[in-house]
Amino acid sequence: MPDGRSEWRTFRPAFRESLALLAGGTHDGLLALDLDRVVRDPRDLEDLIDVAEQFKIPVESVTGSLRLATDADITMARVMVAMANKSSRDTARRVAAARERQALAGQYGGGRPYGFEDDGRTIRPDEAAVIAECSERLVQGASLRSVALDLRQRGLVTVAGAPWRAEGLREVLLRARNAARIVYRGEEIGDAPWGPIVPLETFRAVQRILTEPGRVINPGAAPKWLGSRLYMCGACTPEDLSVRVTYHVRVGSRVPAYRCGDKAHLVRSVKYTDQYVVGAILKRLAEDDAADLIRPAVPEVNVKGLRAERKAIRKNLDEMAADKALGLIDRGQLIAATAAGQARLTEIERELQAAVVNSPLRPLIEAEDVRAMWDGLPLSHQRLVVKELVTVRILPTGRKGRGFDPAAVEIRWKGRPRATA
Template identity: 80%
Template sequence: MGKPQNGIGLVRLSDLRENDLGEDGQGKGLVDQEQRIRDHGKAIGWKITRVIVENDIASSDGKKRGVSAFKRRKVTLADGRTEWRTFRPGFRECLALLMKGDHDGLLALDLDRVVRDPRDLEDLIDVAEQSKMPVESVTGSLRLATDADVTMARVMVAVANKASRDTARRVSAARQRQALAGEYGGGKRPYGFDVDGRTVLPEEAAVIVECSERLVQGASLRSMALDLRQRGLVTVAGAPWRAEGLREVLLRPRNAGRIVYRGEEIADAPWPPIVPLETFRAVQRILTDPGRVINPGAAPKWLGSRLYHCGICTPADLSVRVTCHIRVGSRIPAYRCGNQAHLIRSMEHTDKYVVGAVVARLMRDDAADLLVPAKPDVDVAGLRAEAKAIRGNLNELAADKALGLIDRAQLLAGTTKAKARLAEIDGELQGAVVESPLTPLIGAEDVQAVWDSLPLSHKRLVLAELMTVRILPSGKRGRGFDPSTVEIRWNKQMPESK
């Protein structure tokens, strides 16, 4: 083999962190590797015309952003075959370029910078033998010129691979012990908890409780995120709240006092739950439901937007419902029909009239009747005890399978039945543990003051719980507001006032 004059330099750093980046945004270790490869190539008469960089980038939260030394995917080999291999796009590009003859040699810093998996090494050996091109390293640990070189490379990769797997196993065991002890794995602290991951922060916990309950009551993520932004609340990173970030926070089992390991809940946590487990299960069902309808666009910024109905398009029997929206671009905000411009009504006067009706209704002596639970006969304590027993039985099933006392089919059958019953229990408990959005208003000394203090998304829940509003066409001309053109139908029949 001659001295390559169109060689490839392969640069790899397996744990590049953001704080290791230089002023030019490049990893300091990568820059050093490239320089050493170029210097060595020049010293031995190689000309490096292309450098391919492959790295795992770990951000400050400890999460990998790049490729992996162990995770496998289907990849296309240099000869066109598709096989399961470690995900190494840069390495695969090198092999493809050598196989096609676009380049005439490969130079890296060291053997472990090129391959750690024996199957990857065999792919490299195949390409080196078929292309008849040199493959070497700066340190001399990689060289595939002779049978002895190939044998030594195989031995060294096998040893390095075992060492990597041993390390991975010890790290995994340590993380499992850490999880069972309730210790936090590092990175940015989870919202609602201090940096130790266990101490609950009351102010942030209150936000989690509020948003979890309002989600189950029917509020949207967008509307709640808008409320949080308007109140000046921010995430752990100091950023304004968005629906996606709020969803991630509400779906954390940590909120319900559950420990997670490798994506699975494994035990109760040593810290007190922020939200009841039943509420959290309801949040999970809502946010992970594949059939969940997500409204496009921004969250409603007005009390009656998408709640009030057009009295022309929506008949008295409500068989067809067309809601009203705020007229865009108007100097004075007004509700208009969502289908046509045939009905427009002042936002200020309409909302004032509707809110007056709500406050008056909730000030009545019989307002507490609105809080009759949908399932007053739910045995909360009994259902919780049953759920706890089922979870215990699931752990026993797993232990029996490990000991060979039951087979896989029996394990799957028992697990399926247990999880189905747990889902039923969660559904029954939901109605008993999540309060009505009317709760803070019922019995309040100053209903109007409490109403004014509620965020918009909560006010909209109250409206949806209490009434259906139709904005009727006005038969009079003039600038005055006619209350008779706003029809309010109470969702729960009210007795006549005495």
């Protein structure tokens, strides 16, 4: 309030503006359709009565339900507003109860959710596969923009038939419904009767990634080239990689080319550089020991045990909430125990994520035709493979004249001694 006080009120800007116009003399009367179209809060009515009596303002309604000409009119208005207020509260309570029943039954109250049929419970396999794929690639390290770009390039659309955008994809991937969790008033309240589209630990990882306060969002569009912001300039980036200057793509009148993001030097053809890097990667993935490239998730993690512990912690937290309601524990004890339980749940989710998320290399290593599998992968997945396996530096070339110089592309295999393909 202007005097510094705080009041718990429903703020209605248009209503307040109307009162100001009447009090200021700009308008000399109020004509409404009906009483309940003007006020349902007794305090708002009292403010209107004050203005009408102080400035001698006539207040009428088309239906005759609102008149403030006499004491009898004012008293009747007060009675009717009190009744309307009670009716609104009754309706709000019934709607809230219906929504809670709807949530507990697994129903969806906002149109058809992507991945499900109209009932919000039956899973649509084609859309569920998209949710699972996007969730896993996001956890593996792909950006939201790049995944949305892949969906657009594949001709996939949202429930409304619109092309995918990063914002809409984020909303879909953050739905707890994907992990078979029921949500009511923004909080998860239990397991759903249908099976999960994505494992709960993968969904938790998606939540952490997309809701992290310090999350860095790359400006501009998603990368459209394999080496954009992955390949590094050998002139600006030292061998120890202590300073990294990456490449961007310059699309001119001739052919696309990688160009140093800091200075206009060491420009390289996109086509031939990518062919060389991809050739080296596919040659390595086709070897017999390619499976050794997959980093073991965390082999010592007891997935079954962690899941059982997670279930037990949730059960204990529910029981403690019941104990608080019965007065067996105080609020401080409940808060401390809940904080400890939630912290442990977060640790469990991180350990499970590391144990269950597949490596982006797996589809290529398990494929009979590595080249065909590579060509069928979306760009964001291909970039994950490059990021997982190699570090690429574009070096100055000693060759004179035009033409691509393979010796000017340094490929370092991550986790292995320095090597040039």
